[in-house]
Amino acid sequence: MKIGILTSGGDCPGINATIRGVCKSALNHYGMEVYGIHNGFRGLIDGQVNRLTEDSISGLLTLGGTILGTSREKPFKNTSTSTNGNKPSIIQNTIKNYGIDCLVCIGGNGTQKTAAKLMEVGINVISIPKTIDNDVWGTDISFGFDSAVSIAADAIDRLHSTASSHQRVMVIEVMGHKAGWLALYSGMAGGGDIILMPEIPFDIHRIGDTIINRLKKGKPYSIVVVAEGINTPDGKKAAQYIAEEIEYETGFETRETVLGYIQRGGSPTSFDRNLATMMGGHAVELISKGEFGRMVALQGNKIDSIPLQDTAGKLRLVTEDNELLIQGRRMGICFG
Ligand code: F6P
Numbered sequence: 001m002k003i004g005i006l007t008s009g010g011d012c013p014g015i016n017a018t019i020r021g022v023c024k025s026a027l028n029h030y031g032m033e034v035y036g037i038h039n040g041f042r043g044l045i046d047g048q049v050n051r052l053t054e055d056s057i058s059g060l061l062t063l064g065g066t067i068l069g070t071s072r073e074k075p076f077k078n079t080s081t082s083t084n085g086n087k088p089s090i091i092q093n094t095i096k097n098y099g100i101d102c103l104v105c106i107g108g109n110g111t112q113k114t115a116a117k118l119m120e121v122g123i124n125v126i127s128i129p130k131t132i133d134n135d136v137w138g139t140d141i142s143f144g145f146d147s148a149v150s151i152a153a154d155a156i157d158r159l160h161s162t163a164s165s166h167q168r169v170m171v172i173e174v175m176g177h178k179a180g181w182l183a184l185y186s187g188m189a190g191g192g193d194i195i196l197m198p199e200i201p202f203d204i205h206r207i208g209d210t211i212i213n214r215l216k217k218g219k220p221y222s223i224v225v226v227a228e229g230i231n232t233p234d235g236k237k238a239a240q241y242i243a244e245e246i247e248y249e250t251g252f253e254t255r256e257t258v259l260g261y262i263q264r265g266g267s268p269t270s271f272d273r274n275l276a277t278m279m280g281g282h283a284v285e286l287i288s289k290g291e292f293g294r295m296v297a298l299q300g301n302k303i304d305s306i307p308l309q310d311t312a313g314k315l316r317l318v319t320e321d322n323e324l325l326i327q328g329r330r331m332g333i334c335f336g
Contacts, residue, residue, distance in 0.1 A: 002033040003287060004049070004100040007066040008040035008073070008107035008114070012132045012144030013268035014276040016067055018106055020060040021280020022128075023052050030288050035098055040071040040107075041114060044091040049098055061273055064266040066106075074110060076117045088121050095123050102287045106130050108142070109315065112295060116312035124292040126283045127308060132264055134181035137314035138306045139297035143279065146271040148175070148263045149185045155259050156190025156223060162255070163221040169211060169246050169254040171224040173239035175263050178229045180318045182263070187225030187333075188324050194222065194334040196242065198229040199318045202336030207242075208249035210334040222252075278303045
């Protein structure tokens with residue numbers, strides 16, 4: 001069998017470990033041929049495809065980013081326009097020309113949508129969820145999330161120094177797109193006093209009261225962790241808006257930090273390396289059984305898979321029954 005592999009959407013720690021898991025399992029255990037497709041779905045349009053061997057996948061376990069390159073190409077978007085209208089058929093031809101029996105798509109929500117559409121036009125696909133946002137529906141955790149949480153928690157730890165030394169409010173903005181997973185998990189791990197997420201509406205007076213109450217208890221500083229996706233007026237940047245409002249509300253000297261792409265860079269944690277390895281291997285197992293059109297998923301402690309149609313177009317958000325949120329609330333952390 002011949003399989004193709006591509007990585008699409010934002011990069012994150014653990015993609016290379018997944019490529020390694022897929023390739024090693026396919027080459028060593030199943031005797032398959034593997035083709036690397038460069039720069040996401042764009043590589044299928046431009047024909048950027050090359051054979052992967054043991055040599056080309058050496059040293060990948062700990063490496064950040066993706067050796068295959070990535071893009072946010074959406075071949076099915078605006079298929080009414082003449083250029084995009086051609087893309088699905090160009091992709092079908094590329095797959096046919098290389099004799100690829102199944103395509104492994106590593107990506108986030110956008111990738112799951114495109115993968116489901118590729119199945120509809122007759123291309124065999126298996127997808128693997130990848131994102132620091134942890135917002136892919138159907139998997140409990142996507143690889144990249146644990147690494148991003150640990151980078152963000154480390155940054156929050158470091159902000160405590162300036163917060164306490166200068167008696168300031170420090171606002172840190174973390175990524176997460178429209179979900180609050182990264183803010184919740186890094187905020188709790190980093191000891192944030194206030195954690196704001198898109199899922200929970202906030203009240204600036206309540207945030208101000210929390211900061212003033214801390215002062216009354218002898219803590220004249222606070223750490224506020226803000227998800228980039230919170231609702232702000234006129235589309236203002238999350239951290240900037242919250243910092244301005246806090247300063248106005250409390251009179252506290254307030255500073256903001258936007259962590260940005262640092263959260264997506266560098267080596268994956270051990271957890272992500274192992275999750276990526278297991279998901280990569282499971283993808284090849286599904287291919288070997290001819291079980292196409294599925295997304296590999298972590299459910300509880302088990303690596304399983306779900307139909308691609310079940311996840312495509314859905315978003316996994318933090319809900320009120322989240323254990324970390326419940327315990328955080330009981331501890332007096334302000335969530336808005
Ligand atoms: O989905 C991952 C992510 O890093 C989000 O957290 C963020 O909103 C987005 O990608 C940034 O995208 P880009 O790389 O296109 O700037």
